[in-house]
Amino acid sequence: xxxxxxxxxxxxxxxxKINFEKPVHVHFIxxxxxxxxGLAKVLLKEGxxxxxxxxxxxxxTEQIEAAGAAVFYGQKASNITEDIDVVVYTxxxxxxxxxxxxxxxxxxxxxxxxxxxxxxxxxxxxxxxxSGTHGKTTTTSMLTYILLAADTDPTVSVGGILNAIGGNIRxxxxxxxxxxACEYTNSFLEFFPKISVILNIDEDHLDFFKxxxxxxxxxxxxxxxxxxxxxxxxxxxxxxxxxxxxxxACQVVTFGTGSGFDYGAANISHNELGxxxxxxxxxxxxxxxxxxxxxxxxxxxxxxxxLAVADLLGISAxxxxxxxxxxxxxxxxxxxxGEVDGITIIDDYAHHPTEIRASLMAARHYPHREIxxxxxxxxxxxxxxxFSEFADALSxxxxxxxxxxxxxxxxxxxxxxxxxxxAKLCESGTDAYYLPSFEEIETFCLENCExxxxxxxxxxxxxxxxxxxxxxx
Numbered sequence: 001x002x003x004x005x006x007x008x009x010x011x012x013x014x015x016x017k018i019n020f021e022k023p024v025h026v027h028f029i030x031x032x033x034x035x036x037x038g039l040a041k042v043l044l045k046e047g048x049x050x051x052x053x054x055x056x057x058x059x060x061t062e063q064i065e066a067a068g069a070a071v072f073y074g075q076k077a078s079n080i081t082e083d084i085d086v087v088v089y090t091x092x093x094x095x096x097x098x099x100x101x102x103x104x105x106x107x108x109x110x111x112x113x114x115x116x117x118x119x120x121x122x123x124x125x126x127x128x129x130x131s132g133t134h135g136k137t138t139t140t141s142m143l144t145y146i147l148l149a150a151d152t153d154p155t156v157s158v159g160g161i162l163n164a165i166g167g168n169i170r171x172x173x174x175x176x177x178x179x180x181a182c183e184y185t186n187s188f189l190e191f192f193p194k195i196s197v198i199l200n201i202d203e204d205h206l207d208f209f210k211x212x213x214x215x216x217x218x219x220x221x222x223x224x225x226x227x228x229x230x231x232x233x234x235x236x237x238x239x240x241x242x243x244x245x246x247x248x249a250c251q252v253v254t255f256g257t258g259s260g261f262d263y264g265a266a267n268i269s270h271n272e273l274g275x276x277x278x279x280x281x282x283x284x285x286x287x288x289x290x291x292x293x294x295x296x297x298x299x300x301x302x303x304x305x306x307l308a309v310a311d312l313l314g315i316s317a318x319x320x321x322x323x324x325x326x327x328x329x330x331x332x333x334x335x336x337x338g339e340v341d342g343i344t345i346i347d348d349y350a351h352h353p354t355e356i357r358a359s360l361m362a363a364r365h366y367p368h369r370e371i372x373x374x375x376x377x378x379x380x381x382x383x384x385x386x387f388s389e390f391a392d393a394l395s396x397x398x399x400x401x402x403x404x405x406x407x408x409x410x411x412x413x414x415x416x417x418x419x420x421x422x423a424k425l426c427e428s429g430t431d432a433y434y435l436p437s438f439e440e441i442e443t444f445c446l447e448n449c450e451x452x453x454x455x456x457x458x459x460x461x462x463x464x465x466x467x468x469x470x471x472x473x
Contacts, residue, residue, distance in 0.1 A: 016086050016109035018119040020046045024085035026116075028052035029093050029100060031071060032061040036090060038157045038169035039116055044068050045171040053079045053099060063167070077102035084108060088116045091185055092409070114187035117157070117179060121192045124155065125175035128309060129191050131222060132199025132235075133215075134355050135302045136180040138294075139199060142306040142327050143178055144170070149323030150315045152176055161331040176313070181222070183215065184208060188222050195312060196226055197305050198234040198244070202354050207381040207410070219244060226250035233308045235301065236261040253312070255304040257297075259284060263308045265300050274365025276300050280307060280317060288317040293328045296362030332464065334359060338471045342451030344368065345467040351378040351460035353389035359458065360396035369452035374441055374466055376403040376459035377418055384416040391424045397456075399448075400425055400432040401441055406461025438466050445470060 018026075026043055028036050031052025037060040040050050050069040054061050057073060065071050072079045080087070080102040087103040088111050095101070103110060111119070121127035130140045137160040145164055147154040153172040157179040161168055181188035181196070184205045201219050203212045220243065223232050228249040236254030238244065245252045255263040265278040266286075274295030280287040290307070292299055303324055310320040329335060332349040339345065346366075350359045356375070363371050375394060377383040383390065383405055394400045402418040418434050425432035435441045445466075449455055457467040 016111060018116065020123045023047040025049040025083050026086045026088060027080065027084045029075060029087065029089040030054060031064060032058050033090055034060065034159060034168050036113055037064050039120065040064050040069055041067055041169045042120060042155065042171055075099040080106060086111060088113060114190040118190035118192055121177055124177035126177065126195065127193050128178045128195045129181035129188065129193035130197040131181040131183060131188055133202035133204050134352065135199045135298065138299065138333055139197065139302040139305050140178060140180050142303055142324060143309055145327040146306055146310045146315060146320045146323035147176065149326065150319040154178055183218055186218055191225060193226060194230045195309055196223065196232050197309060198223065198232065199302065199305055200235055201238060202352065203386065204352050204382065206385045223248055231312055233305055253308055255308050257300060263304050265304055268297065268300060270365050272367065274362055288321055290321050291325050293325055295334065295365055296358055298358040334362060337467045340470050340473060343449045344454045345471060346454060346456045347464050347467050348456055348458045349460055350458050353386055353393035356393040356458065357396055363454060363456060366454060368454035369450065370398040372399045372401065372445065372449055372453060372455045373397040374401045374403060374455065374457045374463060376461045376463035377405045377421065378460040379408050380405055380410050380412060380414045380416055384414045387416065387421065390421060391428060394425060395428060395430045398431065400430060401444065402432065402434045403438065403441060403463055404436060406459065441466055442469055
């Protein structure tokens with residue numbers, strides 16, 4: 001909510017300008033979220049007073065408390081104390097929220113999570129924003145490993161748990177700040193990057209965007225945020241690339257497999273686990289052989305984007321290659337969980353048809369007898385809008401088990417169900433099943449999977465619990 005105390009900074013109007021040289025008291029409504037908790041940690045490190053609230057205690061809220069923040073459980077008006085200067089809130093907080101209303105009544109400066117993240121970027125000389133429908137967390141993580149290998153001491157905000165930084169945030173002492181930039185609700189348009197990455201543009205978040213063209217317009221606006229001395233690192237294989245890049249003030253840098261790109265991958269090969277190696281090419285000239293410790297050709301694209309940014313930052317290909325080789329993935333990205341009765345359990349966050357297809361194709365390179373995919377669709381809107389695409393993507397495995405749709409923020413079923421998707425798969429010749437409860441799915445898997453099979457739990461909801469429970473048996 002923009003109030004009457006707005007000030008103009010650069011091209012945007014803000015209620016409040018976060019300044020590291022003048023720490024104040026910032027209160028977070030919903031401090032337990034992975035992004036909000038990370039931002040809170042940055043402010044704590046910079047000497048700010050931080051408080052916040054969340055509905056329940058979690059490992060993230062406990063970490064924030066241990067770092068020095070005051071955390072309230074339950075969102076109440078009394079949490080808004082007189083010494084608070086700025087209130088930050090997430091998109092999940094509605095205007096009828098008691099705590100939100102108390103902040104408005106007191107006339108406090110209010111910032112969305114995206115606005116705060118954008119303002120944090122202005123306190124660094126080299127802010128890097130990594131966008132794309134898919135691959136943001138992985139690419140941000142890859143770049144983090146490269147930056148650490150090169151001893152650049154970056155500040156990083158990543159949308160997953162990364163072992164190298166012990167969580168989702170790292171607060172460094174250099175002028176490099178790296179963050180994911182999500183297009184949902186156009187939040188990335190609040191950012192102030194000097195280097196931006198566009199990994200890909202696909203049809204998604206159709207509860208907010210009208211269609212693919214609407215999404216493309218948002219990415220074009222994101223690219224336009226870059227100043228004349230900035231750089232846009234973009235997938236050169238993007239459809240109608242010129243519509244996104246023509247007339248930009250910044251320098252455009254492309255990446256892609258094959259030839260014709262500023263940064264390319266040639267002679268791609270895979271080891272016995274499906275991990276790729278490739279020749280890094282710069283404007284057609286061989287630079288170095290790169291070896292990844294994660295599988296899937298989609299990760300070659302992600303690595304190219306990270307390598308391009310590293311080169312722009314003056315990091316040698318040797319250091320970049322060493323950093324990439326150490327990266328073994330993040331939690332919930334084709335994560336090996338363990339084995340039960342000789343069955344390999346993998347968990348993957350894929351929840352869009354493009355991601356599903358990429359993960360299932362990558363799985364083919366991994367040792368297995370047959371592949372079983374337990375898929376939990378994420379939101380009714382996405383399932384209905386991309387129904388046929390889901391059926392096609394899921395056909396890339398031997399067997400599919402459908403769990404009920406994870407509603408997330410939605411309440412309207414839109415007349416679509418996982419049972420419908422299972423029926424569609426069966427019609428097209430894929431061995432598919434619908435089971436209404438996790439317990440039934442776990443029992444079915446133990447009865448039907450055989451030694452040597454791979455079982456992938458897949459989706460952005462709580463489907464990960466199925467693999468965890470199987471490993472306890």
